[in-house]
Amino acid sequence: MEKSSMLEQILYALLGGHQLNLTSSNPNLNNIEKIGLVLLNNTRNTIESLIQKEQNSDNSFQFHYSKNLLELTIMTLADEEFEQSNISSFLETRGLKEALVLSIATPKVDLSKQTATESKIDNLINHIYIKNDRSFTKQFIEAIQEADEIIEIFVIEKCYEKLIDFHPVPNTKMNMQLLTSTIKKYNYRIELKIKRQFFIWAFLILFILGGVITYLIPTYWSQYDFGILTTITNYLFPILTFLLVLYFFLFHKIEDKFSIITNYIEKRKRKINKKYGIDLEQIEEIEKLK
Structure with missing residues (x-):
């Protein structure tokens, strides 16, 4: 690494995701090296004028950046779209090595055609x-x-x-990820189905209860001569309190334990999965090892 040129070190760091203890203010750097260092530091907006200056230079010049793999790759990282014609011209007389390096800077380079x-x-x-x-x-x-x-x-x-x-190990890992992802989607559909069933029943019960209440209140209001305040205090507040407590116990976790509904859904999912030979506990253990 120490014997490599500054330009090589910069490009190696850019393509490999490494860091360099250099700044673009170094007076010994040329324009392309400065651009590379700025890209490495993710501050591209500070050198727009420098990039444009290089792009506007005469590409018929013998030492123009478009005729050098390292410099062209850095300029491609700076402005991928602008360099497409330069890349095409450059690769006409080059091989797979150059094409592979440039393909990392832009996906538009097709190795199979080189x-x-x-x-x-x-x-x-x-x-x-x-x-x-x-x-x-x-x-x-x-x-x-x-x-x-x-x-x-x-x-x-x-x-x-x-x-x-x-290697088969990465392939096996990829297949395992696909399998666990598929099982997750399958279980999500099971959970969604159970929730829909629950809410349909809850809606029906509330609908019936609402119908009974709307019938009873007009019928017996005048008979018992309830006052508004008495009604709110003695009937509505206890009902609202009960519903609030019921909602809390059904849908919220208490001391890191599942709510009643969530616990029911989990048991149902495990039962359905077990029916098809799927052990969710083992899958959860595999997920922890990733």
Whole structure:
């Protein structure tokens, strides 16, 4: 890392999500390096004019940034849309290594359409990314021996990460996540169905009770000659208090314990799942291990 150029270190940090103890105010930095450091610090708005200055420069110039992989990648991270034509022109005479680096900066680079060179690194990328060949592992050593730049080491690292994705363990983990997600959705539908049934019954009971009350009050009001205050004090307040307490016990947790309704729903879910051979307790334990 110490032997790498400043530009290589900046791009490696940008693509790999690392940090650098440098500031863009360093007088020895060129414009592209300053842009890279600012992007690394997530303060892009402070260098808009500098980005535009580089974009407006003459791209026919021999040392224009669009002819350099590292500089073009940094400028792509700064403005992906603007650099699409520069990327297309650049990749016309380049191989998979360059395409892979740029594909990390923009998803619009299609590796499958890029021609591989005869280099060991391109050969490795071709087998890992294009052919999905998980048996092509011995060539990692040859690619590492050929690498003499930090960006090439980075490319080999990405190939290794891709190889790990082929391994059955990550696939098993992904399948397990899919399975638990499906079971969660299934249980959500069960819970929703139970809640709907509960509220339908609650609505019917309240509807009937409301009908009885609306019949009894007009019928017996004059007979007992209730006063408004007496009615509110002796009848409505106790009923409202009872309903409030009932609501609290039904729908709220008390001392971190499930409410009556929630507890009932959980028991119903476990019973239905058990019927189909699904152990929710084991699934909950697996979820804790993630």
